[in-house]
Amino acid sequence: MARGGDMSVWQVTNEDELREAIQETARVALVGSRSRMSWIAHQEGQNISTEGLTGIVDFRPDDLVVTVRSGTHVRDLEQMIADSGLCLGLSRTALGWMGSRIGTVGGLIALNLPHAAQNRTGGVKDWCLGMRVMRPDGEVVTFGSQVVKSVAGFDLHRVMAGSRGGLGVILSVTLRLYPIRLVEKDSLERLSDAEPRWVCRVPLAQVDQVVSEVVRPVARLRSSGLVWSEELPSELYGGWAIGPAGRTVPRPDPMVEKLRRSLKSTLDPQRKFAEGFVS
Numbered sequence: 492m493a494r495g496g497d498m499s500v501w502q503v504t505n506e507d508e509l510r511e512a513i514q515e516t517a518r519v520a521l522v523g524s525r526s527r528m529s530w531i532a533h534q535e536g537q538n539i540s541t542e543g544l545t546g547i548v549d550f551r552p553d554d555l556v557v558t559v560r561s562g563t564h565v566r567d568l569e570q571m572i573a574d575s576g577l578c579l580g581l582s583r584t585a586l587g588w589m590g591s592r593i594g595t596v597g598g599l600i601a602l603n604l605p606h607a608a609q610n611r612t613g614g615v616k617d618w619c620l621g622m623r624v625m626r627p628d629g630e631v632v633t634f635g636s637q638v639v640k641s642v643a644g645f646d647l648h649r650v651m652a653g654s655r656g657g658l659g660v661i662l663s664v665t666l667r668l669y670p671i672r673l674v675e676k677d678s679l680e681r682l683s684d685a686e687p688r689w690v691c692r693v694p695l696a697q698v699d700q701v702v703s704e705v706v707r708p709v710a711r712l713r714s715s716g717l718v719w720s721e722e723l724p725s726e727l728y729g730g731w732a733i734g735p736a737g738r739t740v741p742r743p744d745p746m747v748e749k750l751r752r753s754l755k756s757t758l759d760p761q762r763k764f765a766e767g768f769v770s
């Protein structure tokens with residue numbers, strides 16, 4: 492276990508080191524490669540990075556399935572599976588999310604943000620078939636399965652998608668893959684080269700109107716009702732937006748919040764893991 496180049500981040504290279512780091516730390520703020528910190532609320536605690544947990548555990552191209560460790564960079568995974576004509580369900584032509592080609596698989600899953608190929612491949616959460624997770628007490632649990640068609644086990648891996656580091660450490664995940672030809676073309680229209688600060692989902696018929704109303708639009712995807720922008724649009728026409736520091740507009744449904752709090756008390760009763768949500 493090392494405190495890496497950046498002294499404030501503990502880098503672990505295997506599960507034993509990770510367990511030790513968690514046990515030695517009162518409050519853990521999980522990170523991957525820290526590429527998306529501006530998109531989540533500040534997580535108070537000692538940063539422990541899973542970026543050292545890398546590599547493919549199992550790859551079954553005929554089944555369109557890969558099991559990969561969470562610290563693997565999305566870009567590396569895409570390279571490893573491309574020879575088999577496969578890819579993640581992310582946009583190919585958008586060069587990552589608006590040009591960004593960094594970030595770990597664990598971060599991608601833990602954020603579960605909207606993406607530009609969503610109308611063809613579903614959300615990040617939909618690709619997760621199974622997962623290994625380290626709980627706050629260091630125990631490792633497995634959810635779901637490693638095949639596309641399965642009804643075995645609990646669906647807790649789907650809850651981990653979007654958990655922003657607050658429920659446990661994603662160690663590895665089994666992901667459904669897609670043929671590259673299905674994902675290679677998208678109709679994302681770049682409107683500026685700026686880095687987006689907001690991503691909004693609005694009714695399909697309102698995409699152009701929202702774009703014309705925001706001060707600095709960055710991109711639009713008419714087919715999915717997605718608009719990326721530097722400023723929050725004044726009107727979302729019943730849609731929603733995610734922005735700086737994890738701000739969500741409108742605020743999440745109280746029932747959803749209640750469910751999240753209840754999951755937190757069940758899976759992490761001591762509140763060991765800091766959550767990247769606005770409180």
Ligand SMILES: Cc1cc2nc3c(=O)[nH]c(=O)nc-3n(C[C@H](O)[C@H](O)[C@H](O)COP(=O)(O)OP(=O)(O)OC[C@H]3O[C@@H](n4cnc5c(N)ncnc54)[C@H](O)[C@@H]3O)c2cc1C
Pocket residue numbers: 520521522523524525526527528531534541561562565566569581582586587588591592593594595596597598599600601602604605606607654655656657659660661662767
């Ligand atoms: C080809 C390509 C396409 C891409 N397309 C998209 C896209 O469409 N949409 C998109 O959002 N991004 C996309 N990205 C960017 C990239 O996937 C994200 O930046 C990545 O998801 C963030 O990873 P990170 O390690 O930097 O996370 P960090 O910024 O380090 O962490 C983000 C959050 O995840 C949590 N977290 C990180 N690792 C774990 C773990 N192992 N267990 C539990 N919680 C954890 C943290 O606590 C934090 O709350 C793309 C990248 C590439 C290379």
